[in-house]
Amino acid sequence: MRTNEVYLDNSATTRPYPEISKEVQRIMLEEYGNPSSLHRRGSEGERLLQSSRQILAEILDVSDNEIIFTSGGTESNNMAILGVARRYKKRGNHLITTSIEHSSVLEPFNQLEKEGFEVTYLIPDNKGIVSPEKVAEALTSRTILVSIMHVNNEIGSIQPISQISAALQGRNPDIVFHVDAVQSFTKLPLSPNDQGIDILSISAHKFHGPKGVGALYLREGILLEPLTRGGGHEKGLRPGTENTPGIWGMALAAKLSYENRKEKMEILQSLKERFITSLEREHPWIRLNGPGKEEGAPHIFNISFPGLKGEVVLHALEEHGIYVSTGSACHSNANSPSHVLQAIKLDKESLEGAIRFSLSHLNTREEIEYAITKTISVVSGLKKFFQLTR
Ligand SMILES: Cc1ncc(COP(=O)(O)O)c(C=O)c1O
Incomplete structure (x- = not known):
């Protein structure tokens, strides 16, 4: 054969799912309004954003207003890590991650080291797992952010997210816990509320959606220093006219993949x-x-x-x-x-x-x-x- x-x-x-590619093209050609515009075309765009937010929020079992649209996993990770560290630097200057993260996590941490933060890079065991005990041992009174991926993109190891979050909660509930879920979203069970995740990154092209579009789950009440400045889109955290065809394509792809x-x-x-x-x-x-x-x-x-x-x-x-x-x-x-x-x-x-x-x-x-x-x-x-x- x-x-x-x-x-x-x-x-x-x-x-990409063929039926979703067609739908993305249809939106580009027919529902091209800017969601900020006051006329009917604008409302169509706004509706697409709202429905997309609802679909992603439902899958993650979170509120619609906790979903921020981005250009993909890299931007979501950068926004979360740089955004939290810079916003909460008065609380402390210690950050924790692992040595097996994607470069879109490691590079922001390298940048933060240059800005005066101290970063602990936890080394996994030979199966690619970082134990909650190791995370707990690394915590200090100055730790403000822990960022650990869910599924490793090279070897498929799964980190014990719930146990790690329990260890953080036990020590200091103010520590922000970010999870790069780019390789696990729609594939493994993921519930920020059940698993104690504060911020979570996803990317559409990893689940048969369009490239260049992603999202951040950002727990209500957690603040970020924005990376870019402009209009008030996405709560002012990610200004710029929204990629409505891509966002809608991402939501539909998530729905299909999650079924x-x-x-x-x-x-x-x-x-x-x-x-x-x-x-x-x-x-x-x-x-x-x-x-x-x-x-x-x-x-x-x-x-x-x-x-x-x-x-x-x-x-x-x-x-x-x-x-x-x-x-x-x-x-x-x-x-x-x-x-x-x-x-x-x-x-x-x-x-x-x-x-x-x-x-x-x-x-x-x-x-x-x-x-x-x-x-x-x-x-x-x-x-x-x-x-x-x-
Ligand atoms: C674990 C992980 N995080 C982040 C990314 C970056 O996502 P994107 O390609 O959407 O920027 C990838 C892509 O390979 C990944 O595997």
């Missing part, structure tokens, strides 16, 4: 386990990085083929129409090894031979079967070609 394309790079971005979430994830979990087990059976020398196959997010896993270069495996799979990644998309062009794989202490060969497979509920069983068969044969071929003796 030859499948045209098996896209397994869904952590980098996802294929039957549990069933979709159960299927992905079984496909993931089947993928890993089949590969391990044929190639027992490979290494599953981070969480074990029954643990971690159902849609992301990372495998090293020690002795082979990840990039060579990637391009060999591409020859068969299978698209994967060697690390996080933003790093895969850089020549340095992944900071996440380094943090979980992979040896040099495993670092160089790592491949991330990231699945979506839109991948069919047939596609996964094809990808398994081809990955096994591609790796056998490369092993022979490079005369690996394993």
Whole structure:
């Protein structure tokens, strides 16, 4: 069987839902009013914003007025981290995050260090998990912000968000807890109120929505120093005419992705386990990085083929129409090894031979079967070609 394309790079971005792309185009052409305008076209735009806010708020079980629209995960993370630190700096100058965050979290923290803040970067265990105890130990009387991602984009490890938030609450309820939920929103259970999350970042293109649009859940009462200045849009936190087609597309994509979430994830979990087990059976020398196959997010896993270069495996799979990644998309062009794989202490060969497979509920069983068969044969071929003796 030859499948045209098996896209397994869904952590980098996802294929937009066709029906939503059509709807986004329709809004661009027909409901193009500026939501701030007083006439009918403006009201149409305002209605789109309101409905979108409602849809996202319902999924997160929060109030509509706690949703702020942004241009994506990077902006949401920057707004949250820079915004909280600068707004509350009188309370203290200590911040906590982890060493396996996305660059859109790490870079704002690097910036804050230059502004005089002290940042603790917690190192995870070899499965990519940061324990609540470790977070608790790092807290000081000067800690004002803790930012920890929900699902890691490279290895799929899931952080114990509720337990971490309980540890923060126990110590000082004023500490603001931000969660980068870009890889988990619509996939894993997420409820800021139940899990004690104050601010949460999401990005539409990770759940089959349009690129360049995202949102921030901002708990009522928490203040941010805005990054940009302009009109009063989005409570003055994110001024600029709203991207109504993109925002509406994001809300619809969230709704579609969230429907039957549990069933979709159960299927992905079984496909993931089947993928890993089949590969391990044929190639027992490979290494599953981070969480074990029954643990971690159902849609992301990372495998090293020690002795082979990840990039060579990637391009060999591409020859068969299978698209994967060697690390996080933003790093895969850089020549340095992944900071996440380094943090979980992979040896040099495993670092160089790592491949991330990231699945979506839109991948069919047939596609996964094809990808398994081809990955096994591609790796056998490369092993022979490079005369690996394993
Ligand atoms: C965990 C995580 N956070 C943030 C981002 C950035 O999101 P965006 O591409 O919407 O800026 C990504 C994208 O890869 C991500 O994986």
